[in-house]
Amino acid sequence: MNHMTLKRMYDMGKATGFTMLFIAAITIxxxxxxxxxxxxxxxxxxxxxxxxxxxxxxFIILYxxxxxxxxxxxxxxxxxxxxxxxxxxxxxxxxTFYLWHLLSTx
Amino acid sequence: MANWLIGIHAxxxxxxxxxxxxxxxxxxxxxxxxxxxxxxxxGLGLLFLLLAWVVGGYYYVSTYGSEVKPIILNGPxxxxxxxxxxxxxxxFLLLPFLGMLIFSMIRFEGESLRTDLKMxxxxxxxxxxxxxIGLSMAGMGYLISTGVRTALEAGx
Numbered sequence: 001m002n003h004m005t006l007k008r009m010y011d012m013g014k015a016t017g018f019t020m021l022f023i024a025a026i027t028i029x030x031x032x033x034x035x036x037x038x039x040x041x042x043x044x045x046x047x048x049x050x051x052x053x054x055x056x057x058x059f060i061i062l063y064x065x066x067x068x069x070x071x072x073x074x075x076x077x078x079x080x081x082x083x084x085x086x087x088x089x090x091x092x093x094x095x096t097f098y099l100w101h102l103l104s105t106x
Numbered sequence: 107m108a109n110w111l112i113g114i115h116a117x118x119x120x121x122x123x124x125x126x127x128x129x130x131x132x133x134x135x136x137x138x139x140x141x142x143x144x145x146x147x148x149g150l151g152l153l154f155l156l157l158a159w160v161v162g163g164y165y166y167v168s169t170y171g172s173e174v175k176p177i178i179l180n181g182p183x184x185x186x187x188x189x190x191x192x193x194x195x196x197x198f199l200l201l202p203f204l205g206m207l208i209f210s211m212i213r214f215e216g217e218s219l220r221t222d223l224k225m226x227x228x229x230x231x232x233x234x235x236x237x238x239i240g241l242s243m244a245g246m247g248y249l250i251s252t253g254v255r256t257a258l259e260a261g262x
Binding site for chain 1: 159163166167185189194196204206210211214215222227229232
């Protein structure tokens with residue numbers, strides 16, 4: 001596999017990993033700040049649609065940003081471990097937050 | 107009668123899981139046709155995830171919030187919405203990006219997919235993650251349906 005192909009793969013992996021963290025962050029923050037959630041709702045009519053659109057835009061911007069750098073490190077297996085760790089963290093963070101929210105608000 | 111959009115959403119999600127399960131299993135012992143076949147299978151898996159996103163999202167925004175959510179919240183298992191639906195609708199958002207990454211890795215890798223063991227392992231682990239998150243979506247869907255059923259049985 002040539003250098004450019006490998007780099008595109010890493011760039012996409014990094015963009016995917018950070019996008020998943022972004023989804024977890026925007027989800028939790030929107031529940032903690034009612035004004036922010038309302039602002040998300042105003043943008044498209046529903047906070048979930050806005051989060052979906054923002055996550056796509058975030059991914060595209062990150063992928064474009066990474067693709068302009070010359071950095072390529074690690075191997076595909078390391079990249080996949082990073083993505084899996086970020087996905088696991090994001091999923092657990094979202095679920096744990098809503099569990100905490102349920103228990104704390106009765 | 108259950109909303110038909112829910113059936114389509116579940117169908118798409120389950121077939122996406124099957125597609126990435128196929129990718130996971132075939133990469134244990136790839137053959138001559140594996141790269142081209144997995145491009146199609148992972149592409150279909152990604153397409154199913156994207157369509158499940160649109161169909162499920164449309165149902166969630168147009169019907170669930172106004173018709174289903176109030177029923178669950180008035181029933182004995184309000185946690186089915188407050189925990190399960192809330193978590194499901196957001197954890198789902200991880201799946202299309204993972205699906206796109208897997209599809210892109212298979213497409214970028216091309217014919218060397220058969221000989222590149224590290225790449226195969228990477229794709230297998232990511233595919234397994236999609237399968238596990240996808241199955242958890244199905245389980246959460248069951249819990250949400252249970253929340254509606256118990257609410258209706260309680261006369262909510």
